[in-house]
Amino acid sequence: MSETTVTPPETRNKLTGGGSAGRAGDKIFSGLTLAAGILIFVVLAVVSLFLVLEALPAMTAAPDQITSHQSFWSYVAPLVVGTLIASAIALVVATPIAIGVALFISHYAPARISRTVGYVVDLLAAIPSVVYGAWGYLVFGPALVPGYKWLHENLGFIPVFGQPSATGRTLLTASLVLSVMILPIITAQCREIFIQTPSLHQEAALALGATKWDMIRAAVFPFARNGIISAIMLGLGRALGETMAVTLVLSAGALTPNLIGVGNNTIPAEIALNFPEAFGMRQSELIAAGLILFVITLLVNMLARWIVSRYSEFSGAN
Amino acid sequence: MSKRIQAKDVNVYYGDFLAVEGVNIEIEPRTVTAFIGPSGCGKTTFLRTINRMHEVIPGAHVKGEVLLDNDNIYESGVDPVNVRGLVGMVFQRPNPFPTMSIRDNVLAGYKINGRRLSSRAADELVEKSLTGANLWKEVKDRLDQPGSGLSGGQQQRLCIARTIAVEPEVILMDEPCSALDPISTLAIEDLIEELKEQYTVVIVTHNMQQAARVSDRTGFFNIAGTGKPGHLIEYDDTEKIFSNPSNKQTEDYVSGRFG
Numbered sequence: 027m028s029e030t031t032v033t034p035p036e037t038r039n040k041l042t043g044g045g046s047a048g049r050a051g052d053k054i055f056s057g058l059t060l061a062a063g064i065l066i067f068v069v070l071a072v073v074s075l076f077l078v079l080e081a082l083p084a085m086t087a088a089p090d091q092i093t094s095h096q097s098f099w100s101y102v103a104p105l106v107v108g109t110l111i112a113s114a115i116a117l118v119v120a121t122p123i124a125i126g127v128a129l130f131i132s133h134y135a136p137a138r139i140s141r142t143v144g145y146v147v148d149l150l151a152a153i154p155s156v157v158y159g160a161w162g163y164l165v166f167g168p169a170l171v172p173g174y175k176w177l178h179e180n181l182g183f184i185p186v187f188g189q190p191s192a193t194g195r196t197l198l199t200a201s202l203v204l205s206v207m208i209l210p211i212i213t214a215q216c217r218e219i220f221i222q223t224p225s226l227h228q229e230a231a232l233a234l235g236a237t238k239w240d241m242i243r244a245a246v247f248p249f250a251r252n253g254i255i256s257a258i259m260l261g262l263g264r265a266l267g268e269t270m271a272v273t274l275v276l277s278a279g280a281l282t283p284n285l286i287g288v289g290n291n292t293i294p295a296e297i298a299l300n301f302p303e304a305f306g307m308r309q310s311e312l313i314a315a316g317l318i319l320f321v322i323t324l325l326v327n328m329l330a331r332w333i334v335s336r337y338s339e340f341s342g343a344n
Numbered sequence: 345m346s347k348r349i350q351a352k353d354v355n356v357y358y359g360d361f362l363a364v365e366g367v368n369i370e371i372e373p374r375t376v377t378a379f380i381g382p383s384g385c386g387k388t389t390f391l392r393t394i395n396r397m398h399e400v401i402p403g404a405h406v407k408g409e410v411l412l413d414n415d416n417i418y419e420s421g422v423d424p425v426n427v428r429g430l431v432g433m434v435f436q437r438p439n440p441f442p443t444m445s446i447r448d449n450v451l452a453g454y455k456i457n458g459r460r461l462s463s464r465a466a467d468e469l470v471e472k473s474l475t476g477a478n479l480w481k482e483v484k485d486r487l488d489q490p491g492s493g494l495s496g497g498q499q500q501r502l503c504i505a506r507t508i509a510v511e512p513e514v515i516l517m518d519e520p521c522s523a524l525d526p527i528s529t530l531a532i533e534d535l536i537e538e539l540k541e542q543y544t545v546v547i548v549t550h551n552m553q554q555a556a557r558v559s560d561r562t563g564f565f566n567i568a569g570t571g572k573p574g575h576l577i578e579y580d581d582t583e584k585i586f587s588n589p590s591n592k593q594t595e596d597y598v599s600g601r602f603g
Contacts, residue, residue, distance in 0.1 A: 137402065226439040230503070233397055234453040234510060235429035244456045248443035 104281030159274030167194030188284030219253030386574025440491030497528020
């Protein structure tokens, strides 16, 4: 009979009890991270909802209700084109320079110099965009005027080099200012990824008789490809959404192929210029333009993800 | 192909720190030479001076002469890139280029410095090199798949194929089997035996049985203490090193009394 009256604690699995304090901490932390994750979705949903609700009146309105007496889509199309052109030029100019600077910092410069250059690049990122705008307006734009004149005189048969602006406050100037602004973003990101290239692969290339540049092409660039793409996307995101600098630099107007003359506009600049005095339908138009910008950025990011995932088999992650 | 290696009074530095001191050694062509010794004794460091890979590390430099046949690779004006074309290297961890297919990995030495190959010549070279590395049969049907998808031992043989594809004179191996299982190790050791018919092979190993199995000559490196430079203590026929070494330190090490 004594065998049947064994006390409960001895029959219980000793591994089940205890450690409740640690368990609680774990639960709290996992709850916090879950909440943070959910918060992102909530914010995104609220912003999207606001944009869609406010934009709907303008997007569905008849042409004569729109401020410029045309359909919303013909109102916003030139702005989209202007935004894309400015961002594209900024990327084309900034990306090669950024990769070059990042490579100089990560692989070519002696340690002391590379640190200094790194700080300077980071400093560039710390300059507020309104300062860039003022600089582009007062200094950089006027400085470009002789160059624009030369371009028009010698390459004027190309539509993009039409009648030059006398102030230099053109879409090309705005694009170049944007490229300076996104340069540090792309550089910093590329530098980080270049530094992380496994020395294993770098040495493999060198031991095969590669020069430094051969080695960079064989080992560093393939490793950094995805990182470079996301760096460019970060830069593009900044360029697409940049408001202050473009608003100050650009002397806005109707869409024109002439990049060195007066005219053209971007969505962020259009919103910033007009929003303070807008109400009713005008306000809805501007918010709808903002929604379009949001969609463009989303598409660009999805495109980038798709590019990155296409090569995942050869990414070195396996 | 295959050259004699001769080191004369080689001192190897990391910045101001003297890591290996006064190495004099003569390595005959078409032989396998093993470097053994405790960790940190400078055997890998010395190995990397033979193809000027040592100086890839910032501040690292070498004093003395290393001759390939009669040419000093440390003479001023010698481009390390040319030296590395003659002296190939296989590393401790298999390091095929992860973004390249098996085929491209074999051709990497050509592609990297922009040399053009006709596609037929390339096919022949790929087959010849992979056959030379005893890997052809295993991968011939999946040459376009990534090299990083192979097993560790296959990856290491792919690295050897990549090295012999550029037709070097000398092949250096830095603990090539330390990350591999015994079967793969055996495959590499068999391969080393075949490689010495064409190349001068120098291998660093922590595994004394391996040194005894694969090498004709063995060099024993040792270090007097932390922070002191490593020395080449004894260099002789492998048989003699493992049966009847002339130096007390070597005897202690190979008989397992320390290290």
